[in-house]
Amino acid sequence: MRAKVHVFLKPGVLDVQGKAVEQALHGLGWNDVEHVRVGKTIEFDLKSGDAAAAEAEVKAMCEKLLANTVIESYRVELA
């Protein structure tokens, strides 16, 4: 099973990188772009075949290491 974890700064936490990318896009003429957020994706394989168990494991990984929930939110995809 392949897990994808998407981690982004929470709404309300200033994403300066997103802001810089947004300004660069505006500079290239894409003036209608707004609210750019830059996050990261972490992918890995899991030996488990049980989707529910895998989801619980990946969430535990997010809480413990992959995301800092003081400033970040995360979304898990399993396929």
Add this chain to the structure above:
Amino acid sequence: MKAAVIVFPGSNCDRDCKVAIERSTGAKVDMVWHGEAALPDGLDLIVLPGGFSYGDYLRCGAMASLSPVMTEVKAAAERGVAVVGICNGFQVLCEAHMLPGALLRNEKLKYVCKAVDLEVTNSQTRFTAGYAGRREVAMTVGNGEGNFFADDATLDRLEGEGQVVFRYRNNPNGSSRDIAGIVNPKGNVLGLMPHPDRAFEPELGSADGAILFQSALASA
């Protein structure tokens, strides 16, 4: 008096911290590798140094906060041993939930390396008692992710409980409420972005950092 500096892979101020503590206090300083499962006996002060632990991968301080030795650092802090996290060490303390909040990318996206004037917001802590009521001290900062963030309720609590110890006179990185350093509710764990280890004798431009180490050990 006995102190330890924790060395993570990628720490680069570990030896600076050792020299700074030795010269300013005369204490014996052990270097402790992050993989150790035990700390030396009888420590009065533990310092988490600046640097780029684990290459700042994932998030600054995230992987270091889960190092084997950190279990012992937490236990020592609970026993009341003084713990100081400087720069990357502050990030580690936040990631380890030993201090609230987090350090975000600097507001202007730039690595900021310069001398800073700090207001001693609380001179009653065991780390600042030696400033004897002085309101302003000088140190230097060197960070790319030193922008302290916490939600408003946490910031109000930190201010209300006297946990904000240092503030920037001229905020270099966008930190919430100009916060440069905070302590835990018990007052024995300090995290700060400025480097007392780079300001421990006049030749470095300031000797104000020496007083912080002296205070930390005098109160032990």
